[in-house]
Structures are given as C-alpha cells and as structure tokens.
Amino acid sequence: MGWMRGLWERVREMLQRERFEDELDEEIAFHLEREAERLMAAGLDPDFARAEARRRFGDVSRVREDARDVSGVPWLECALRDARLAVRVLRRSPGFAASAILTLGLGIGATSAIFSVVDSVLLEPLPYPDPDRLVRIVQQNSPENRWNISVADFLALEERQEVFESVAAYQVAGAALSGAGPPEQITVGRVTADWFRVLGVEPAEGRTFLEGEDRGGASPVVVLGSALRDRLLGPGADALGTRVLLDGVPHTVVGVLEPGRATLAGVAAEAWPVLRLETPPRRGPFTLRGLARLRVDRTLEDARTELDEISRAIFPLWVDTGFRDEQARMTPYRLEALVLGDVRADLWLIFGAVAGVLLIAVSNVGNLFLVRAAAREREMALRASLGATRVRLAAQLVVESLVVAGAGGLAGLLLAWTGLEALLRADLAIPRVEEIGLDGSVLVVVGAITLGSAVLFGLAPLVRSFSAGTGRTALRTDSLARDAQGWSRLRAGLVSAEFAVAFILTTGAGLLVASFVRLQSVDPGYDAADAVAVQLSLPAARYPAYEDVQLFWQDALRGISETPGVEASGLGAALPPAGSGSAGTNNFDLLDRPIGDGESEPASLWNLASPGFFAALRVPLLRGRIFDERDREGGEPVVVVSESWARRYYPDREVLGARLYAGGDRSVAMTVVGIVGDVKYLGLDGIDDAAVYEPHWQGPLRTAHVVVRGRDADALVERTRRQIGTLDPELPLTNIETMLERTADSLSRPRQWTILLSLFAGAGLLLACVGVYGVLSYYVRIQRKEIGIRVSLGAAPSTVRRLVIGRGMTLAAIGVAVGVGASIYVARWLRALVFGVSPTDPLALALVGAGLMAVAFVACALPAITASRIDPALTLKGD
Amino acid sequence: MSILRSELLRGTLDLMVLKTLTRGPEHGWAIGQAIRSGSGGVFEVNQGSLYPALQRMKRRGWLTAEWRLTEGNRRARFYTLTAAGRRQLDQEERAWGMTSAALDRLLRTT
Numbered sequence: 005m006g007w008m009r010g011l012w013e014r015v016r017e018m019l020q021r022e023r024f025e026d027e028l029d030e031e032i033a034f035h036l037e038r039e040a041e042r043l044m045a046a047g048l049d050p051d052f053a054r055a056e057a058r059r060r061f062g063d064v065s066r067v068r069e070d071a072r073d074v075s076g077v078p079w080l081e082c083a084l085r086d087a088r089l090a091v092r093v094l095r096r097s098p099g100f101a102a103s104a105i106l107t108l109g110l111g112i113g114a115t116s117a118i119f120s121v122v123d124s125v126l127l128e129p130l131p132y133p134d135p136d137r138l139v140r141i142v143q144q145n146s147p148e149n150r151w152n153i154s155v156a157d158f159l160a161l162e163e164r165q166e167v168f169e170s171v172a173a174y175q176v177a178g179a180a181l182s183g184a185g186p187p188e189q190i191t192v193g194r195v196t197a198d199w200f201r202v203l204g205v206e207p208a209e210g211r212t213f214l215e216g217e218d219r220g221g222a223s224p225v226v227v228l229g230s231a232l233r234d235r236l237l238g239p240g241a242d243a244l245g246t247r248v249l250l251d252g253v254p255h256t257v258v259g260v261l262e263p264g265r266a267t268l269a270g271v272a273a274e275a276w277p278v279l280r281l282e283t284p285p286r287r288g289p290f291t292l293r294g295l296a297r298l299r300v301d302r303t304l305e306d307a308r309t310e311l312d313e314i315s316r317a318i319f320p321l322w323v324d325t326g327f328r329d330e331q332a333r334m335t336p337y338r339l340e341a342l343v344l345g346d347v348r349a350d351l352w353l354i355f356g357a358v359a360g361v362l363l364i365a366v367s368n369v370g371n372l373f374l375v376r377a378a379a380r381e382r383e384m385a386l387r388a389s390l391g392a393t394r395v396r397l398a399a400q401l402v403v404e405s406l407v408v409a410g411a412g413g414l415a416g417l418l419l420a421w422t423g424l425e426a427l428l429r430a431d432l433a434i435p436r437v438e439e440i441g442l443d444g445s446v447l448v449v450v451g452a453i454t455l456g457s458a459v460l461f462g463l464a465p466l467v468r469s470f471s472a473g474t475g476r477t478a479l480r481t482d483s484l485a486r487d488a489q490g491w492s493r494l495r496a497g498l499v500s501a502e503f504a505v506a507f508i509l510t511t512g513a514g515l516l517v518a519s520f521v522r523l524q525s526v527d528p529g530y531d532a533a534d535a536v537a538v539q540l541s542l543p544a545a546r547y548p549a550y551e552d553v554q555l556f557w558q559d560a561l562r563g564i565s566e567t568p569g570v571e572a573s574g575l576g577a578a579l580p581p582a583g584s585g586s587a588g589t590n591n592f593d594l595l596d597r598p599i600g601d602g603e604s605e606p607a608s609l610w611n612l613a614s615p616g617f618f619a620a621l622r623v624p625l626l627r628g629r630i631f632d633e634r635d636r637e638g639g640e641p642v643v644v645v646s647e648s649w650a651r652r653y654y655p656d657r658e659v660l661g662a663r664l665y666a667g668g669d670r671s672v673a674m675t676v677v678g679i680v681g682d683v684k685y686l687g688l689d690g691i692d693d694a695a696v697y698e699p700h701w702q703g704p705l706r707t708a709h710v711v712v713r714g715r716d717a718d719a720l721v722e723r724t725r726r727q728i729g730t731l732d733p734e735l736p737l738t739n740i741e742t743m744l745e746r747t748a749d750s751l752s753r754p755r756q757w758t759i760l761l762s763l764f765a766g767a768g769l770l771l772a773c774v775g776v777y778g779v780l781s782y783y784v785r786i787q788r789k790e791i792g793i794r795v796s797l798g799a800a801p802s803t804v805r806r807l808v809i810g811r812g813m814t815l816a817a818i819g820v821a822v823g824v825g826a827s828i829y830v831a832r833w834l835r836a837l838v839f840g841v842s843p844t845d846p847l848a849l850a851l852v853g854a855g856l857m858a859v860a861f862v863a864c865a866l867p868a869i870t871a872s873r874i875d876p877a878l879t880l881k882g883d
Numbered sequence: 884m885s886i887l888r889s890e891l892l893r894g895t896l897d898l899m900v901l902k903t904l905t906r907g908p909e910h911g912w913a914i915g916q917a918i919r920s921g922s923g924g925v926f927e928v929n930q931g932s933l934y935p936a937l938q939r940m941k942r943r944g945w946l947t948a949e950w951r952l953t954e955g956n957r958r959a960r961f962y963t964l965t966a967a968g969r970r971q972l973d974q975e976e977r978a979w980g981m982t983s984a985a986l987d988r989l990l991r992t993t
Contacts, residue, residue, distance in 0.1 A: 013942040027950075027960070031934065034959050035912040039930075042916075062931030071935045 018077050028071055032064060086403035094408065097376075101408060103774065104372050108412025108454055110767060111365030113419025115450050116442070118358040120424060122351050124440045130340055131439065133204040134297075138269070138339040139307060141171075141294030145331035149591055149607035152290040153334060155281050158196070160318045161294070161334065167310045171296040172199040175279060176271050178541050178707075180736060183249035189736045190232070192250065193273035196281065200227070202297045203268055210244045210259030218278050226255035226277040230263040250277055251543035252734075267438055269295055270343040287322035288667075289704070295339070307336040329591060329668030331604050343435055350757055351434075353833070357512060357764040360505045362450075364768050366457050367498040368775045369412075373405070373461035374495055375782045398463060405462025409455040416454075420447065430756050492783075496815055499779050502772040503819025503856060504826060506765075511827045511852045513765035515838045516758040518848070522840035523754060528581055529683035529693070531622035532743040534571075536717050537579055538724060539739040541707040546732070554701055556731060557708070561614055563727040564712060569720060572713040574616030575700060578609070579709040581684045581750045592696070594653065595663040595673055605668070608649055609685055609695040612703050618680055620711040621743075628660045628678030631699045635677075641702050644678040649694035666698075674698070687750055689839045709739075717742050754839075769856070772819075773863040780812045780867040784874075792876040801872035808871045812864035813857065820853045896936055898979060901945065901964065901972040910959040911937060937962060945971050 017024050039057035044050055058064070094101040129135045143157065144150040153161075158173045165171060175194040180187060193199075200212035207227060217225055226248065228236075233243045243257045255277050266272060279292075298307060311334040319330060384397055424442055434440070540560075547553050557575065564573045577588060590610035599605055615632045618625065631642045643664075650659040663673045682693035700708070714720045725737055741749075784791070791804055831843035841848070903909065903917045915933055940946050945968030951961045964972075 009944055010942050028934065030958070031911060031960050034910070034957065035915075035930070037957075038912040060930060062929060064931075067931040067934060070931075071938055 014077050018081055021081075025068070025072070028068060032061075032067065036061060082399070083403055086400045087407055089400070090404040090407040093404065100372055100376060101411075103778070104369050104408045104458075105412045105415055107365045107368050107372075107771060107774070108409060108458065109415025109419055110771070111362040111369075112413060112416025112447075112450055112454050113423060114358050114764065114767070115362045116416065116420035116447050117423040117427060118355055119446045119450065120420075120443045121427065121434065121440055122355045123443050123446055125434060125436050126344065126348060126351055128439065130343065130436075135340065136338065137169075137298040137300070138202070139296055139298060139304065139336040140269075140339050140342050141296060141311065141334055141336055143290060143332055144335050145329055145333065145591060146604040146607075149589060149604070150335075151589065153292050153294050154288050154290045155284045155292065156287050156318070156322060157290075157315075157334060158292055158294065159281065159284075160314060161311075164314050164317070165296075165310060167299060167302045167307045168296040169299050170198040170202045171294065172196045172202045173279065173281075173292040173294050174199060174269075174271065175292055176273065178738060179250045179275075179277070180252070180543065180734065181248060181250060181275075182252070183247065183254070187734070187736070189738050190274045191272065192275045192277055193268070193271045194279040195276050196279050199268075199276070199295070202295055204297075205261070205265060205268065207259035208262040209242075210257070212259055213278055218280055220280050220282040222278075222280065224253055224255045224278060224280065225258045226250065226275055227259040227261060228257055229261050229266050229274045229276075231266060232274040233257075233260050248275075250275070252545045264438070267436075269339060270435065294334070296336070304336055304338065311336060329605065332668070345435065347435060349833070353512070354757075354760060354764070356830075357509055357761055357768075360509050361764050361768045361771070362454075364502045364505050364771045364775070366454060367502055368771050368778070369454075369458055370461040371495050371498050371775055371778060373458065374464055375778065377461070377464035401462050402459055405459045406455070408462075409458040412458070413451050413455060416451070417447065427760075430760075495779050499772075499775050499815045500819040500822070502768075502775045503816050503860070504822040506769045506772040507820050507823025507852060507856055508827050508830060509761075509765040509768040510856065511823075511843075511849065512830075512834060513758070513762040514848060514852055515834060515841055515843055516754075516761050518841045519839040520751075520754050520758045523688050523751060526684065526688045528688060528747060529623060529681055530580060530743070532747045534715060534717075535620060535622075535711055535713045535743040536720050536724075537709050537711050537739070537741060537743060537746065538721065538737045539707065539709050540728065540735060540737060542735070544706070546734075547706070550704055553704060553706060557614070557700060557705070559731055560710070560728060561616065563731070564710070564724055565616065567723045567727060569714045569716060569723065570712055572616055572619035573711065574614040574618065574620040575705075575708040575710045576611055576613040576617045577700070577705055577708055578611045578685055579711070579746070580621075581686075581688055581690075581747060590667050590696070592667070593665045593670075595665070606653070609692075610666075611685070611695055611697050612700045612705050612708075613697050614700050617697075617711065620713045621683070622713070623683055624681040626679045626681060628676075630678050630680070631697075635699060636701055641672060641674045642677045642699070643674045644680055644697040645676050646682050646693055646695040646697075647679055648682050648692070649696060650679050652694055666696075688747075689754075711743070769859060773859055776812055776815060776860055777863045777867065779815070780808060780864055781870070783811065784808060784867045784871045787871075788874055791871055791874050792878075795874060796876035804872045804874070805868040808868040809861065809864045812867070813860060816857055816860035820856055823856075824849055824853065895979075896932070897940060897945075898972070898975045900933075900936065900940065901968055901975065904946065904962060904964040904968070905972070908961045908963040910953070910961050912959075914962070940968070943971075944968075 036054070036057050039060065040050070040054045043053035043056055048056060061067070130138070132138060141153060141161070142150045143153050153173070155173075158171075161171055173196045177192055177194060178189050179192045181190050195213075197213040197215055197218040200207070205212075208230065210227075212227055213225060216222060228243060228248075233241065236248070237243055237246070243260055246257050247254045248257065249255070261276075266274075268276075296307075298304070315333040319332075387397060388394070421442060424440070428437060428440060542553055542556060547556060561573065561575065564570060588610050589607050591605040591607040593599060593605050615630050617623075618630055626647060628644075630644055635642050643666075645659065653659070654662060659676055659679065662676045664676070665673055680697070683695065684690050684693065685695060686692065710724065712720045712724055721737075721740055728735055728737065791807075795801075795804065827849060828844055834843040899918045899922075900914055903914050903921065906917075909917065911933055914937075915930055937946065937948075941948055941962070945965060946962045947965055948960050948962050950958055953959050
C-alpha cells in the first residue's frame with residue numbers, strides 16, 4: 005500500500021535526520037558546482053558564475069527548509085523537540101515539577117486502586133451467566149429471624165415449584181480428607197445434583213453430577229477444586245475415577261473445576277461432594293441452604309409468592325412431628341445481596357475518601373500550573389510579539405503539561421499497582437477478593453481526568469492573551485503585581501475547597517479512630533486471658549446415633565477436666581466474639597405471654613453449652629443456677645438466660661421459673677433456672693446481647709468449641725489433644741487459638757479500615773497544606789514590592805507576618821466552615837459505620853476544625869517569615 | 884523567447900521528471916538541464932523546487948536514489964525510474980493528453 009510505504013519512508017527520514025540533511029547539502033553543493041561550471045563555459049568569470057548559479061537556484065536555506073518540512077513526521081518531531089525543551093525547563097524548577105508529579109501520582113494511583121476494588125466487588129456482576137436470576141432461599145418467620153431450610157423443605161420445593169429453572173441445596177462443612185496423601189481437614193461444600201447447573205458452571209474436566217446421584221442409595225461422588233487436585237495428585241494429573249475418603253466415606257471423583265472457580269456463590273470450598281438426601285422422618289433439622297435460578301420469564305416477586313404457598317401447603321404435613329411454627333416461610337433473596345453483605349457501605353466510604361483526595365490533588369496541580377502561568381505570561385507575550393503563532397505556543401504549553409502529567413501518570417500507575425497488592429494482603433474481609441485486579445479501563449478514565457485537567461491548566465497563560473487581544477499589556481514590568489483578580493480568586497477558592505474536603509476526610513477518619521478505641525474497651529462478657537479454644541467436629545459416619553455423640557462429649561469433658569493444669573473446661577456451639585454468621589438463633593414462645601394470632605414468635609441467640617462452659621469463660625452467674633448433670637435424668641428440660649434477655653422479656657417480673665416453648669415445638673416446655681452475664685457473641689460492637697443457653701445434651705451437637713482455662717496455653721492444647729486422641733485418634737482439632745487471639749482477631753477488620761481511611765485523610769490534609777503553602781509563597785513573591793513599601797514606611801516584621809498569615813488562615817477558615825456543613829450532611833452515611841460516637845458530635849467537629857487551622861498555621865509560617873524578612877532596599881530598586 | 888519562470892503545476896513537474904528519467908538514471912542537476920533543453924528553453928525549472936519534488940516522488944516509490952560517481956569522479960545522487968514510476972508516467976501522459984485535447988477543442992470552437 006502506497007501510503008504505508010510513504011509513512012515508513014517518513015519515519016526513516018525522521019530517525020536519520022542528520023544523515024538526511026547532510027546528503028541534501030551535498031546534493032545542493034554538487035548542483036551549484038555544475039551550474040557554475042556551465043555558466044563559466046558560457047563565458048562568465050568564475051566568481052560571477054558561482055554567484056549567478058546561487059542566485060538562479062533560489063534561497064538555499066529555504067530549499068533546505070522546504071525539503072525538511074515535507075520530510076519526516078513534522079508534527080511528531082516538533083512535539084519531541086518541545087518535550088526535550090520542556091524537560092530542560094522543568095529541571096530548572098524542580099520544586100514545581102516534583103510537587104506536580106507527586107500530587108498527580110498520588111491522586112491517580114490511589115483512586116485507580118480503590119476504584120478497581122469497588123468496580124470488581126460492587127459494580128461487576130457475579131461471574132455466572134445471568135447472575136441476577138440467582139436467588140438464595142432461606143427460611144424465616146420475620147425478616148429479622150432467618151434460618152436454614154431442611155431436607156423436607158427442599159424435597160417439597162423440588163417437587164412443587166414451577167418458578168425456578170433449577171434448584172439446589174448446599175451445606176458448608178469441614179471434612180477429614182484421607183486416602184490420597186496425609187490426612188487433613190478441609191472445607192467442603194456438600195451440594196445436591198443441580199448445584200453446578202443452577203450456577204451455570206462447567207467443569208474443566210469430567211462432568212458434574214447426574215440426576216439421582218443426590219439420593220440415598222447412589223454411590224457417593226465428588227467434584228474437586230483444581231487446587232486440591234494439584235495438591236493431592238500432582239498438577240494437571242488425571243483425577244477422574246480416583247477415590248478420596250471424606251470423613252471416612254469413599255467418594256469417586258467425577259470432575260475437576262477450573263482454577264478460577266474456587267469460590268462458588270460465596271462459598272470457598274476445596275471439594276464439592278454430593279449431598280445425599282434421605283426421606284426425612286421430621287420437618288427439621290434445618291441444616292441446608294437453598295440456591296436456585298429463576299426462569300427467564302419470572303420475577304423475584306413470583307418466587308416469593310410461590311414459596312409462600314409451598315410453605316403453607318407443607319406445614320400441615322409435618323405438624324404432628326413437632327414443628328409448630330406456622331409463620332415460617334421459605335423466602336428468596338438475590339444472591340448478590342447476600343454475598344456482598346455489609347461491605348458495601350465500607351467500600352463506598354473509602355471510595356468517597358479517595359475521590360476527595362483526587363479532588364484535592366487535581367486542584368493542587370491546577371494551582372501549581374496557574375501560579376506558573378502567571379509567571380510565564382510575559383514570556384508568552386514576548387514570543388507572540390516575535391512572531392510565534394498562538395497555535396505554536398499552545399502546542400508547546402500542552403506538551404509541557406503532558407510531560408509533567410505523563411510522569412505523574414507513571415508514578416500513579418506504580419502506586420496503584422503496589423497499593424492494590426497491599427490492599428489485597430491486608431485483612432479487610434472483602435468478598436469476591438479473588439476477582440479483584442487492576443482494571444485497565446479504570447486507569448484510563450482516571451488518568452484521562454487528571455491529565456485532562458493538567459493540560460487545561462497548562463494553557464492558562466494563553467487564555468488571558470486570547471481575551472486581552474494584544475499581549476502588550478503583559479509586557480509591562482508591573483503586570484505581575486496587578487495580577488488579575490479573577491485568577492487569584494480562583495486560586496484562593498481552590499485552596500479553600502481543599503480545606504473543606506480535608507475537613508470531611510479528617511472528620512471521617514477521626515470518627516473511625518474514636519469508634520475503634522471505644523470498641524477496644526468494650527467488655528466482652530468473658531475473661532479472655534488464660535483460656536484456649538479448639539473446635540471439634542464429629543462425622544456422622546463414625547458417630548451415627550445421637551447417643552454416640554453424647555457419649556463422646558461426656559468422656560471428652562471428663563477427661564479434660566481431670567487433666568492437671570486445667571482450672572475449668574466446657575464446650576459450646578457458639579463461641580464469642582464470633583461474627584454474626586456462626587451463632588445460631590431460635591424462636592420461642594413464653595408460656596405466660598404467648599403470641600397472638602398472626603404475630604411472629606420472638607427469637608434470640610441460642611447456644612448449646614456444657615455446664616463447665618460458663619466457668620471456662622468466666623461468665624458470671626448472676627442469679628439462680630447453671631444446669632448440671634442432675635437435670636439430665638428425666639424431669640423437665642431447663643435453660644439459662646442472659647441478663648439482657650431477662651431484662652427484655654421479664655423487665656418487671658421474676659424470670660426464674662418462667663417457661664417457654666422453643667423452635668415451635670409445643671410438645672415440651674423448658675424452664676428458666678438461671679441468669680448469667682451478657683456475652684458479646686455478635687462481635688464487640690454487637691448491640692443485642694440476649695441469649696438463651698440449653699444444655700448440650702438437649703440437642704444434637706456435632707460441632708462444638710471446647711474451651712479450656714489454665715495457665716500454659718501450649719501445654720493445655722497438647723493435653724487436650726492427647727485426651728481427644730485417646731478417645732478418637734482420627735479426630736482432628738481445628739481452629740486452635742487462645743481466647744486473647746480470638747478477641748483480637750475480631751478487631752482486626754475495623755482496625756484495618758480505620759488505618760486505611762486515616763491514611764487517605766492524612767494524604768488529603770498534607771496536600772491541602774501544600775496547596776496553601778504554595779499559594780502563599782507565590783503571593784509573597786508577587787507582592788514583594790508592596791510589602792517592601794510597607795516596611796519602608798515603618799511596618800514592623802510582625803505586622804507583615806500577620807498580614808500573610810491572616811490571608812492564609814482566612815482561606816483555611818472558609819474551607820473549614822464549608823467542611824463543617826458538608827460533614828453534617830454526610831453524617832447520615834457515616835452513622836452506620838461508627839460505634840459509640842455520634843457523627844455530628846459538636847466537640848469532635850470543633851476539634852477537627854481547630855486541628856486543621858493549627859496545621860494551616862504551620863503551613864503559613866514559612867511564607868510569613870520570608871515576607872517579614874523582605875529588604876525594602878532590594879525590592880524597591882526595581883524589577 | 885522569454886523564459887517562463889511561472890509556478891509550474893506540481894503535476895507537470897512530476898511528468899517532466901519522470902519522462903526525463905526514461906532515458907536512464909540521472910542526477911538532479913542533469914534532470915533540470917534536460918527539462919530546459921528538452922522543452923526548447925520554455926520551461927526553466929525553479930531549481931530549488933526540484934529537490935523537494937524528487938524527494939516526494941522517491942517517497943511515493945516512483946524513483947529510487949543512490950549515490951554514484953560521475954564521469955568527473957565526483958559524488959552525486961542518481962535517480963532511477965521504477966516500474967511504479969513508469970506506470971505513473973503512462974497515467975500522467977494520458978491525463979495530460981486528455982486535458983490538452985479538451986482545452987484545444989474549447990479554444991478552437993469559440
């Protein structure tokens with residue numbers, strides 16, 4: 005193609021510029037020689053001939069220029085020349101260059117990193133086909149009281165539903181893996197046959213489950229995650245057909261998933277064994293979670309209606325077996341909402357903070373360029389009067405701005421990349437973390453904004469000349485001092501805006517810090533020192549019957565309590581201060597105050613514990629007694645309640661002796677025999693401390709936390725391990741930690757978020773100070789003459805200092821005032837994130853305001869001192 | 884005969900250069916001379932505009948250039964017509980023929 009070859013020639017000419025011009029010179033020289041010879045042959049004398057030859061040729065330099073103009077890639081060479089010039093110019097003002105590049109880098113980098121997270125986690129749809137048709141199915145009798153579905157529920161759902169394309173049930177559990185390699189405890193997701201079909205996930209190798217493989221009688225099969233297969237059999241090894249033992253049960257591997265599919269529907273599991281369903285004898289227990297895909301032509305509302313009907317239809321079928329909660333309904337929720345949980349607010353908050361920093365960064369850079377612009381107006385005017393076209397000047401300025409912006413952009417890229425790595429490594433409990441990566445489109449957008457504004461501000465010097473017409477006024481020496489009102493007002497406005505944003509950021513960070521401090525001093529309700537906890541899970545294969553489970557716990561507890569060094573020991577289903585997910589809840593009906601028709605039963609946290617649990621955690625008994633072995637033999641079942649529970653349900657009457665039905669089961673009533681102190685089961689910032697404790701032998705308890713109190717943590721763990729080992733050598737101990745570690749871990753997430761937001765607030769404040777410093781320095785410089793005059797008329801240095809500082813502090817004060825208003829407006833979003841403090845606390849706002857003013861004062865100090873040192877003799881002599 | 888130092892249409896300069904080179908490779912000065920003598924002195928090429936034009940045509944692929952020694956043992960850049968250049972020449976000759984015939988007809992009939 006002709007034009008391509010032409011372009012190639014041009015590029016070659018550009019790259020070999022020097023050789024090109026030398027050759028042209030030689031060619032022209034030759035031509036002139038020959039022409040001169042011809043003229044001499046015609047009779048002219050040599051000197052005259054040479055002159056005439058030259059004359060006839062035309063303007064040699066013009067020819068050279070013309071040749072140069074049509075060769076190479078002119079605009080590119082021009083731009084490169086400008087760029088080289090720009091670098092030289094910038095090297096002469098290192099302060100400006102460094103500030104601009106660092107500021108831009110910070111703004112671009114931070115915003116890109118955080119926005120990548122927000123984009124991947126909040127904005128990108130879940131990585132399944134048609135993810136908004138995926139729903140979770142939970143059971144509830146009111147929106148606050150949700151629990152799982154049961155096998156009976158699921159079978160009924162499968163049989164009767166028409167609104168879903170496919171339905172599946174799942175359980176997240178730990179399982180002991182053996183058979184291929186050393187035994188270990190892994191997390192598995194037990195799923196029914198249609199699980200993968202609901203999600204739309206295809207295996208990388210083999211197949212998923214077939215219909216009927218999730219019924220009793222079918223031989224157990226499993227789909228492995230890619231990482232587990234690599235670990236057990238070697239990377240990429242053929243696993244299909246091999247057998248692995250999960251909790252002692254052999255499973256045949258029928259498929260392997262892709263490496264990127266370790267987490268499905270928010271469940272991170274290493275293997276997916278099939279969940280085999282048997283016809284249930286009762287409605288409960290409620291151990292399954294439901295997941296389904298809506299039909300294309302049905303909505304969530306349709307699903308809600310149908311599930312409601314199904315729930316009501318199946319209730320009478322099971323009413324004889326003890327399930328009495330008539331209000332219980334299966335309910336659909338969008339999967340996305342449940343996966344993201346409460347991290348949405350946190351992420352948008354951080355994003356807001358980062359956007360604030362970006363705003364400050366851009367306006368700082370703008371200010372820097374504007375200041376520089378004023379200084380260069382004369383230069384531009386001079387060049388214009390010498391014949392440079394406006395386009396040419398504009399082009400040069402744009403290239404200069406682009407050089408700065410380009411360097412800033414590169415710095416931003418580096419910061420974004422390292423920042424994202426650090427973010428992912430920090431313990432921020434962000435869901436979908438496996439999907440986070442530096443998004444190219446994000447970088448492009450953010451980069452374009454910042455670069456665009458840099459370029460815009462870079463053209464400032466020309467704007468005035470465009471509007472003023474001739475540049476002659478700019479050439480006058482005192483033009484700098486008469487700096488247009490418009491520009492300096494704009495710069496002042498930018499600085500005030502920076503302080504306003506910095507105020508909001510600092511307030512937010514301060515609130516988080518205050519919340520965190522408060523959180524740390526919350527009384528958890530137990531004594532975390534000198535106690536260790538381990539988790540044990542009894543597999544159904546080896547402990548099939550209820551009695552086997554009870555016998556094991558009985559022997560284990562006795563053995564541990566008799567071990568030397570153990571002051572107290574016990575077990576519980578829920579262990580504080582776990583997050584909201586792991587503690588179970590149950591609904592109940594008080595006998596002396598039953599609920600009316602159409603009302604929902606109240607619910608509270610429901611823990612199963614051994615009598616020693618309270619002593620092991622040092623939870624105080626306030627009144628009455630703890631249940632003990634005597635309650636085991638016959639008689640009525642008993643419970644113990646927490647202080648908050650007693651206060652809420654029996655505020656003015658005696659709670660001891662009160663009786664209640666639990667879980668809708670009206671066949672047996674339980675009696676309250678004791679009140680214990682409140683324990684923070686839902687995190688240290690939990691507000692609801694009502695809890696009911698049932699003795700562990702009253703319910704099937706396969707997974708429990710064993711708590712042992714004593715001095716030497718390592719020794720205790722070792723002895724516990726040995727004790728358990730004598731009873732069952734194949735039972736692994738998991739989640740081994742001291743209660744101190746466990747308590748500290750629960751604070752880890754709020755700590756990290758606080759640090760992160762404080763970092764941004766600090767950055768924003770720093771940038772704002774840089775901004776006010778820059779503006780004041782410049783102001784002092786251009787007002788030198790005026791200040792010199794004042795000093796020579798008798799003004800004291802302190803007066804001058806006051807003048808400068810006053811100017812700077814006014815800007816800061818305006819910013820703070822605006823910031824206060826904005827903070828109050830933003831407070832409503834902050835409310836959900838702070839603990840124990842009010843976002844509009846006047847004292848807090850006043851403190852932040854004072855802090856910012858103090859910081860601004862420091863930033864004003866240096867220019868003020870410089871101003872006070874101005875020697876009138878020097879400044880008045882002239883410019 | 885007056886020497887026309889008019890601004891030659893760029894196209895006609897190309898045509899003349901290409902035509903000249905059908906006789907064999909030449910250097911810039913010789914091309915200029917050939918055009919002057921070949922046109923009977925009517926066309927005096929603006930010598931300065933010759934070299935940019937040669938460069939342009941070279942970039943288009945109609946000519947190639949290489950440095951050689953003349954008979955006088957001096958170094959000069961010689962331009963050679965390429966196949967593409969020949970095709971371009973044919974095209975331009977035809978175009979010129981049509982233009983001049985049309986102009987001719989116009990001038991004769993009025």
